[in-house]
Amino acid sequence: MKGLLIKDLRILMRQKNLLLYMVICGFFLCANGLDFTLGFLVMIGSMLGLNTVAYDMMDNGMAYLMTLPAGRKSYALEKYAVVFLFGFMTTAAAVVLRVGASLILRQPLEFGVFLSTCVGMFAAVSLLVAVMIPVNLKFGPEKGRIVLILMFAVVAGFSAVAAQAAEGLETGIVRLIEVLEQTSAVVLAGGGVLVWIVLMGISLLCTMHIMEKKEF
Amino acid sequence: MKLELNQVVKKYDGFQLDCTLTVEEGCVTGLIGRNGAGKSTAFKAALGLIRMNAGTITLDGKDITKLSPKEKENVGVVLSDSGFNGILTIKDIIVIMKNTYRKFQKEAFENHCKQFSLPLNKPVKEFSTGMKAKLKVLLAMSYEAKLLILDEPTAGLDVVARDEILDMLREYMENEENSILISSHISSDLEGLCDDVYMIDNGKIVLHEETNVLLDAYGVLKVTKEQYEKLDKSYIVSRKKESYGYSLLTSEKQYYVENYPDITVEKSGIDQIITLLISGTREGDMV
Numbered sequence: 447m448k449g450l451l452i453k454d455l456r457i458l459m460r461q462k463n464l465l466l467y468m469v470i471c472g473f474f475l476c477a478n479g480l481d482f483t484l485g486f487l488v489m490i491g492s493m494l495g496l497n498t499v500a501y502d503m504m505d506n507g508m509a510y511l512m513t514l515p516a517g518r519k520s521y522a523l524e525k526y527a528v529v530f531l532f533g534f535m536t537t538a539a540a541v542v543l544r545v546g547a548s549l550i551l552r553q554p555l556e557f558g559v560f561l562s563t564c565v566g567m568f569a570a571v572s573l574l575v576a577v578m579i580p581v582n583l584k585f586g587p588e589k590g591r592i593v594l595i596l597m598f599a600v601v602a603g604f605s606a607v608a609a610q611a612a613e614g615l616e617t618g619i620v621r622l623i624e625v626l627e628q629t630s631a632v633v634l635a636g637g638g639v640l641v642w643i644v645l646m647g648i649s650l651l652c653t654m655h656i657m658e659k660k661e662f
Numbered sequence: 663m664k665l666e667l668n669q670v671v672k673k674y675d676g677f678q679l680d681c682t683l684t685v686e687e688g689c690v691t692g693l694i695g696r697n698g699a700g701k702s703t704a705f706k707a708a709l710g711l712i713r714m715n716a717g718t719i720t721l722d723g724k725d726i727t728k729l730s731p732k733e734k735e736n737v738g739v740v741l742s743d744s745g746f747n748g749i750l751t752i753k754d755i756i757v758i759m760k761n762t763y764r765k766f767q768k769e770a771f772e773n774h775c776k777q778f779s780l781p782l783n784k785p786v787k788e789f790s791t792g793m794k795a796k797l798k799v800l801l802a803m804s805y806e807a808k809l810l811i812l813d814e815p816t817a818g819l820d821v822v823a824r825d826e827i828l829d830m831l832r833e834y835m836e837n838e839e840n841s842i843l844i845s846s847h848i849s850s851d852l853e854g855l856c857d858d859v860y861m862i863d864n865g866k867i868v869l870h871e872e873t874n875v876l877l878d879a880y881g882v883l884k885v886t887k888e889q890y891e892k893l894d895k896s897y898i899v900s901r902k903k904e905s906y907g908y909s910l911l912t913s914e915k916q917y918y919v920e921n922y923p924d925i926t927v928e929k930s931g932i933d934q935i936i937t938l939l940i941s942g943t944r945e946g947d948m949v
Contacts, residue, residue: 448761448762449758449759449761449762449763450762452757452758452761453746453747453750453754453758456750456754456757456758457747457749457750460749460750460754460785501747501749502747504747504748505743505744505745505747505748506743506744507744507745507746507747508744509706509711509741509743509744510739510741510744510745510746512709512710512711513709513711513734513737513739513741514734514762515731515732515733515734515735515762515763516731516762517731517734520731659713661706661711661712661713662706662711662712662744
């Protein structure tokens with residue numbers, strides 16, 4: 447798996463111009479105090495990690511990769527590792543950029559708000575990635591995008607229907623919000639992490655299953 | 663290492679691979695056939711890249727689907743249509759290989775790259791077809807694998823580079839534990855390298871013979887219709903209609919040289935054998 451991880455890092459390094467643009471854009475976004483937009487860099491970092499699937503599939507490269515002594519399950523695991531590694535790296539870069547910009551430009555920094563924006567963005571992106579890794583490996587990057595759009599359309603449709611159906615349940619929702627407000631931040635964070643781990647675990651199992659069945 | 667494909671069946675729409683093949687330890691086995699005959703499918707099956715409908719594939723007696731990563735390091739692979747992403751340079755690939763194969767021979771690999779004039783800092787996608795082919799073979803041989811599975815390794819190479827690669831493969835075979843399964847469209851590659859050859863057509867193995875037997879004992883008889891009628895057909899493998907009568911592939915050239923002095927008997931190369939076996943009528947089907 448180490449070899450696969452290094453391969454993906456090397457592929458990322460070959461896109462150094464893109465990384466440089468990201469850093470420059472990040473700095474100017476910081477200068478304008480656009481913390482939320484800076485959080486967007488976190489998303490781009492994770493997407494770069496995900497994009498290594500497309501690089502692997504290019505010119506039928508997966509067939510050769512599957513002959514390496516890593517194994518299919520290790521490949522699946524490595525994809526999650528690389529996506530989160532890139533995500534963490536860009537999160538760290540975003541923090542450094544924001545702090546650096548606030549020091550150089552003497553801007554006030556609400557660090558807690560900024561950090562929670564980054565963490566929130568990372569959590570949201572990781573859930574998106576949890577769907578996209580198995581979808582991309584199953585259908586390929588091109589068809590994967592179409593499948594993803596269809597999935598979002600179904601989820602949006604379902605949400606709209608659910609929202610209409612929930613109109614009568616307003617009391618229940620308000621009560622739920624009240625309960626959540628009374629719950630301590632630690633418990634909420636712990637619960638969030640737990641849900642995140644369960645969802646990632648399900649996604650990883652799906653990806654491993656897809657890889658086991660896939661032919662090259 | 664010994665590789666065995668035993669009654670391997672893989673079904674696709676309109677095509678079925680049905681293949682039994684053995685690569686003995688210390689031997690170079692060639693797989694030949696025209697485009698679409700099933701060579702690449704057989705290679706993919708041997709590498710566990712596709713799931714079989716029936717049959718078993720073993721490496722030294724162990725099911726290939728159950729090989730550990732450590733055991734997989736004993737197999738060197740060249741796939742005709744697949745490799746590392748072209749965005750990477752050889753320098754990148756060296757780092758990847760060093761972290762993938764415990765026995766990767768960095769210095770030897772770099773020396774071979776220099777010998778073949780492969781630039782270390784240029785993205786592989788900018789290489790010529792020949793350079794890419796050389797790189798694939800060098801990579802497969804760079805970590806002391808005991809079995810090489812080479813699908814069209816010399817495709818796109820010029821004569822000199824081809825000879826150099828073939829010399830390297832011969833050198834590799836000096837270790838008696840090593841084995842090679844190779845396919846090639848260039849029959850002269852196989853004639854000079856392989857111990858035995860399997861011929862595949864339409865997914866089925868139609869001939870398996872030792873290479874020296876193919877080259878020494880096999881031959882082509884050129885006969886008229888009248889000569890054909892009087893001929894002992896015991897050693898005729900395949901027949902093809904020609905303007906003058908028939909071209910006949912025999913597995914006992916000497917028998918016809920001695921007993922039919924008026925018949926033209928030519929030495930057959932692998933190309934001719936393929937042509938006659940595939941476009942001719944085979945022994946069992948002849949009337």
